[in-house]
Amino acid sequence: MTAGDGAAPPFRMTGGVVRRDGREVLSGVDLRVAAGDVLAVMGPNGAGKSTLVKALLGLVPLAAGRTEIYGEPPARFRGWQRIGYVPQRLPMGGGVPSTVREIVSSGRVARRSRWRPVLFTDRAADRAAVDRALEAVGLTGRARDSAHLLSGGQQQRVLIARALAGEPDVFVMDEPTAGVDAGSQAALAATLRGLAEAGRTVVLVAHELGPMEPLITRTVELEYGRIVRETASDASNDTVGGGTRGSAT
Numbered sequence: 103m104t105a106g107d108g109a110a111p112p113f114r115m116t117g118g119v120v121r122r123d124g125r126e127v128l129s130g131v132d133l134r135v136a137a138g139d140v141l142a143v144m145g146p147n148g149a150g151k152s153t154l155v156k157a158l159l160g161l162v163p164l165a166a167g168r169t170e171i172y173g174e175p176p177a178r179f180r181g182w183q184r185i186g187y188v189p190q191r192l193p194m195g196g197g198v199p200s201t202v203r204e205i206v207s208s209g210r211v212a213r214r215s216r217w218r219p220v221l222f223t224d225r226a227a228d229r230a231a232v233d234r235a236l237e238a239v240g241l242t243g244r245a246r247d248s249a250h251l252l253s254g255g256q257q258q259r260v261l262i263a264r265a266l267a268g269e270p271d272v273f274v275m276d277e278p279t280a281g282v283d284a285g286s287q288a289a290l291a292a293t294l295r296g297l298a299e300a301g302r303t304v305v306l307v308a309h310e311l312g313p314m315e316p317l318i319t320r321t322v323e324l325e326y327g328r329i330v331r332e333t334a335s336d337a338s339n340d341t342v343g344g345g346t347r348g349s350a351t
């Protein structure tokens with residue numbers, strides 16, 4: 103068994119510091135995300151929420167401290183099929199525009215083994231997972247459309263579907279409801295409820311929780327790159343764990 107297996111939690115950051123343009127935007131963050139947590143990362147604009155989740159994923163380097171994914175530093179971590187990341191917006195490449203289905207299908211890539219040929223049964227499983235993900239976000243009818251022609255809220259749903267298609271253990275979602283209408287927010291909350299009930303781990307950056315609030319088991323609030331408050335609630339069985347949830351101000 104390696105350090106990446108067993109009891110290591112999905113994420114563990116100790117004394118995490120990130121500097122941007124010579125300025126500290128994350129200052130000594132300690133955060134452990136346990137399997138099954140549905141963690142909300144809240145705080146005002148510029149508090150460092152996106153930077154924190156990118157640092158957890160190894161997408162921005164730490165200037166000091168340490169962070170691990172399932173017990174491995176991000177550079178050594180190899181289990182990327184276990185992680186689904188929903189970034190704030192769809193990165194727009196300069197090449198041929200991708201269809202919704204192509205982008206959602208790319209969520210399956212990390213599941214492929216380089217050492218094994220792709221079998222007919224793999225392709226069928228991929229198609230079924232992509233179909234389910236499109237259905238979950240209500241984009242089945244837009245599968246053949248160019249993603250760059252969709253509204254911002256629809257593009258957000260494409261990114262959520264890409265993560266769902268990978269069937270990961272952990273979802274990291276950076277403001278998945280920004281610019282998304284109320285109906286789609288409720289649909290996302292229903293999807294998250296299913297993931298939480300299936301024991302998936304969710305890290306959710308949000309300004310407001312809206313219909314997702316009852317699903318949240320822990321909240322951390324960031325200000326000026328520091329965790330200033332941490333509250334716990336047990337959303338799964340209604341017993342209050344480490345106190346009541348405070349509302350972000």
Ligand SMILES: Nc1ncnc2c1ncn2[C@@H]1O[C@H](COP(=O)(O)OP(=O)(O)OP(=O)(O)O)[C@@H](O)[C@H]1O
Nearest residue numbers: 122123127145146147148149150151152153154324
């Ligand atoms: N690439 C970058 N270069 C320089 N500064 C950056 C960069 N990315 C973020 N920052 C700065 O780091 C700080 C934290 O930004 P971050 O995006 O993590 O905050 P946030 O809490 O996610 O904000 P928002 O809610 O507006 O998305 C901000 O002051 C921001 O200007």
